[in-house]
Amino acid sequence: MGAEVITVSCDTQFVHLAWQADEKELADVKYQMGADPTGNLARTFGVYDENTGLALRGTFIISPDGTLMNSEVNFYNMGRNIDELMRKFKANLYLSKKADEGCPSKWKDDGDKTLKPSAKMVGKVHEALND
Amino acid sequence: MSDCCQLKLGAPVPDFEMDTFDPTAGDFGKVSLEELKSQGKWTILFFYPADFTFV
Numbered sequence: 001m002g003a004e005v006i007t008v009s010c011d012t013q014f015v016h017l018a019w020q021a022d023e024k025e026l027a028d029v030k031y032q033m034g035a036d037p038t039g040n041l042a043r044t045f046g047v048y049d050e051n052t053g054l055a056l057r058g059t060f061i062i063s064p065d066g067t068l069m070n071s072e073v074n075f076y077n078m079g080r081n082i083d084e085l086m087r088k089f090k091a092n093l094y095l096s097k098k099a100d101e102g103c104p105s106k107w108k109d110d111g112d113k114t115l116k117p118s119a120k121m122v123g124k125v126h127e128a129l130n131d
Numbered sequence: 132m133s134d135c136c137q138l139k140l141g142a143p144v145p146d147f148e149m150d151t152f153d154p155t156a157g158d159f160g161k162v163s164l165e166e167l168k169s170q171g172k173w174t175i176l177f178f179y180p181a182d183f184t185f186v
Contacts, residue, residue, distance in 0.1 A: 003173040006162055008149070011182045013159050016152035019182040026154075032162055034149040034176075041147050046137030047178050054180040060144075062174040066164060068144050076180055089175065 003061075003089060008034040008041060010048075010055055047073055059085055061092055104129060 011019075016033035020026045034041075039055070042048035047058035059080060061070035070088050074080055091103040094110060101114040113129060115121065121128050138144060148163040167174050 002171075003175050004162070004167050005175045005177060006149075006151070007177045007179060009179050009181050013150045013152040015182045017159075020152065020154050023183075029154045031177075032151040032153045032160065034151050034162060036149060041149065041176075042178055044138060044145060044147070045176070045178070052180075055178040057180070058176070058178040060176045060178075062144050062164070062176070064168060064171045064173055066144050066146075066168050068138050068140055068142055071138075071140060079185075085175070089173070092173070 002093070005031040006034045007031055008036050008055065010036050010039050010042065010053060012037050045071070061089055063092070063096065 009016075013033070013035040016035060020029055020033065036042055036055070039048045039053065042055040042058075045058055045060055047056040049056060054076075056076065057074040057078070057080060059070075059072045060068060063069050069092050072080065072085075072088075087108055090109055091107060094114075095101065095103060098114070101116050103112075103114055106112070107114060115125070115128055144164060146163065146165045148161060148165075151160045151162050152158075153160045164174060
């Protein structure tokens with residue numbers, strides 16, 4: 001889909017190799033596994049936990065011009081929903097071509113209803129979503 | 132680092148470079164934001180606490 005997914009933890013690339021080779025759940029992994037042993041990249045994104053030396057579950061979408069477009073951070077004990085990540089990524093792709101539109105919460109894919117903010121819509125979002 | 136310096140949405144992400152393990156190639160490599168930008172690619176960074184734990 002034109003995106004490079006990179007997983008990042010504060011482990012080295014050597015540990016990534018060992019884990020990917022060892023863990024059958026990761027047998028089909030295609031994405032690059034990034035090493036951030038200093039935690040500096042995690043710090044840049046505000047997900048480095050100084051108390052534990054670990055990175056929180058942060059997901060960040062960066063546009064091709066290097067702009068941070070989306071961020072989501074979950075605590076250690078809550079997993080992320082990949083469908084929601086895909087929804088956000090697809091919405092970003094769509095909006096990068098249709099800058100005057102907005103993707104409402106129920107937008108899932110190309111062809112779904114979008115909103116084009118205008119004076120006419122003020123107070124009439126319900127009608128705009130359901131017409 | 133305190134909250135003051137965390138990247139905000141809409142802000143430019145500073146260039147970074149990382150060592151990687153690439154399971155497809157079965158080899159080590161490097162990835163940099165500068166290179167991904169030059170290829171016109173979107174980048175999704177997916178942080179998690181540690182290898183050999185639940186992701």
